[in-house]
Amino acid sequence: METQTRRPLLGCIADDFTGATDLASMLVRSGMRTVQTIGVPDADQAIEADAIVVALKSRTIEVGEAITQSRAALDWLRAQGCRQFFFKYCSTFDSTDAGNIGPVADALLDALAQDVSQGFTIACPALPENRRTVYHGYLFVGEGLLNESGMENHPLTPMRDPNLVRVLQRQTQSKVGLIPFETVSRGEHAVREAMARLRADGVRLAIADALSDADLRTLGAACADLQFVTGGSGVAIGLPDNFRRAGLLEATAEPARLPAVDGPAVVLAGSVSKATNVQVAEWRASRPALRIDPRALARGEAVVEQALAFVEAHLHGEQPQPVLIYATATPDEVKDIQAELGVAAGALVEEALASIAQQLKARGVRKFVVAGGETSGAVVQALGVQILQIGPSIDPGVPLTVNVGTEGGSGHEPLALALKSGNFGSVDFFAKALRYANGERS
Structure with a gap:
C-alpha cells in the first residue's frame, strides 16, 4: 500500500x-x-x-x-x-x-x-x-x-x-x-x-x-x-x-532528537538591544571576546581578518575555548555611530559577521550562536543553510536547530545553530546555548 x-x-x-x-x-x-x-x-x-x-x-x-x-x-x-x-x-x-x-x-x-x-x-x-x-x-x-x-x-x-x-x-x-x-x-x-x-x-x-x-x-x-x-x-x-x-492533526511524540554535531563553536552578536548588551557583558566578564568597530569597517581596515585570527588563536590554543565576536553597543554609542555613518553602519556589521561565519565554517567551525534578527539572516544566508530542523528550546523563543539542507546538495556536514532575537534570552544565554549545542541540557 x-x-x-x-x-x-x-x-x-x-x-x-x-x-x-x-x-x-x-x-x-x-x-x-x-x-x-x-x-x-x-x-x-x-x-x-x-x-x-x-x-x-x-x-x-x-x-x-x-x-x-x-x-x-x-x-x-x-x-x-x-x-x-x-x-x-x-x-x-x-x-x-x-x-x-x-x-x-x-x-x-x-x-x-x-x-x-x-x-x-x-x-x-x-x-x-x-x-x-x-x-x-x-x-x-x-x-x-x-x-x-x-x-x-x-x-x-x-x-x-x-x-x-x-x-x-x-x-x-x-x-x-x-x-x-x-x-x-x-x-x-x-x-x-x-x-x-x-x-x-x-x-x-x-x-x-x-x-x-x-x-x-x-x-x-x-x-x-x-x-x-x-x-x-x-x-x-x-x-x-x-x-x-477538526481531526486533521495527528498526535505526535516529542520533537525528533537532533543529530549530534561535532566541531568548534563561535558566538556572533550584531544586536544592540538591552538584552544582548547584558549578555555580551556577562560573557566578557570571564571569556574571550572581540568587538567589531563599524567605523573601522567603513575605513576599509582588515577587521574580518583580525576577527578570524582572534578566533583561531583561542580555538586552537593551549586551552581551546569558544569566543564572542560582537558589534553590540550602548544606545549612546549607536547614536554616535549613526551620526557618522548613517544606517549603513548596520549593513557593514552584518556583512562582516556573515563573512566571518562563512570563513569559519570553511575552517571547521560547526556550531554558531547568533544574536540579532538581521545578523542571523545575514549569517544563515552566508552559511548556505536552506532548511532547519527544530529542536529543544534553549530559552523561550529560541530553539536549538540543526540544518538539514545547504547549498551544494545533501552531503553537507551538519551545523548546529541557535538564532536569537536581540531582546530574547537569559543573561547567560550564550554559554547556555553552547551547552545545548554540545548535547548538554543543564
Whole structure:
C-alpha cells in the first residue's frame, strides 16, 4: 500500500530569521511537526510536515520588495497545500510608519481574499512568556510601555508609540480596529462576535489584546475560520488545537532528537538591544571576546581578518575555548555611530559577521550562536543553510536547530545553530546555548 504524503496544514511567513525559529519552536511545543526554510524554496520542492515556516529577511527592506518576497512565499505555501496562513512579526512590533507590517499584511490579505472573500484578520504581537502583553491596544514590555523598553532607540525600527492601533493605522489604508481585553476575557464566542461586528464596520485589521497564554488560546480558537492570521509567535499556540479538533492533526511524540554535531563553536552578536548588551557583558566578564568597530569597517581596515585570527588563536590554543565576536553597543554609542555613518553602519556589521561565519565554517567551525534578527539572516544566508530542523528550546523563543539542507546538495556536514532575537534570552544565554549545542541540557 502506498504511503500518503503528509500535507502541511499551517503555512507561515516570518519577516526575519530569529522570528522564524521562535515561531517554529512554538509550533513544535504545541505538537506540530515543523520545518523552517531559509527563503522561498524552489517551486518543485515538496516538504512533508504539519507546519512550514518560511524565513524571510524582509522586516527592514524596502516596502515593495517586502511585499514581493512575502507574496512569493505565500504562493509557494499555497502550492504545498496549506489550509491556513500566518504572517509572523516581532513581539515588539518592529516597523516604521511606512511599514512593513501593515503593507505586507494588506498584500497577503488581498491575495487570499481573491479566492475566499476573507477581508479581515487580527494583529497580536503578545508573547506573555517573554513579558510582551497588549492591553487596550498598548504594547507593554514587562511593566513598561514599548516606547520605554529600549526599543525607542532601535537603529532601524525605533518604536516610539506604544499604541498599536495608531502604529498600524499609519502603515495602511485599511481601517484598523481593536478587540479589547474585556472581550477576549469573555472567551472565544465573544471574540468571534466582535470580529463580525468589526468586519461589518469595514475594519480589515484588528489589534487584539492578550495578557496571558490563555488569552492567546482564546484568540487562536476564534481564528479557526480565518484563512489568514497575523501576530507574534504567541498567537500560534492557539492554532494547532483547531486542526486537532477538526481531526486533521495527528498526535505526535516529542520533537525528533537532533543529530549530534561535532566541531568548534563561535558566538556572533550584531544586536544592540538591552538584552544582548547584558549578555555580551556577562560573557566578557570571564571569556574571550572581540568587538567589531563599524567605523573601522567603513575605513576599509582588515577587521574580518583580525576577527578570524582572534578566533583561531583561542580555538586552537593551549586551552581551546569558544569566543564572542560582537558589534553590540550602548544606545549612546549607536547614536554616535549613526551620526557618522548613517544606517549603513548596520549593513557593514552584518556583512562582516556573515563573512566571518562563512570563513569559519570553511575552517571547521560547526556550531554558531547568533544574536540579532538581521545578523542571523545575514549569517544563515552566508552559511548556505536552506532548511532547519527544530529542536529543544534553549530559552523561550529560541530553539536549538540543526540544518538539514545547504547549498551544494545533501552531503553537507551538519551545523548546529541557535538564532536569537536581540531582546530574547537569559543573561547567560550564550554559554547556555553552547551547552545545548554540545548535547548538554543543564
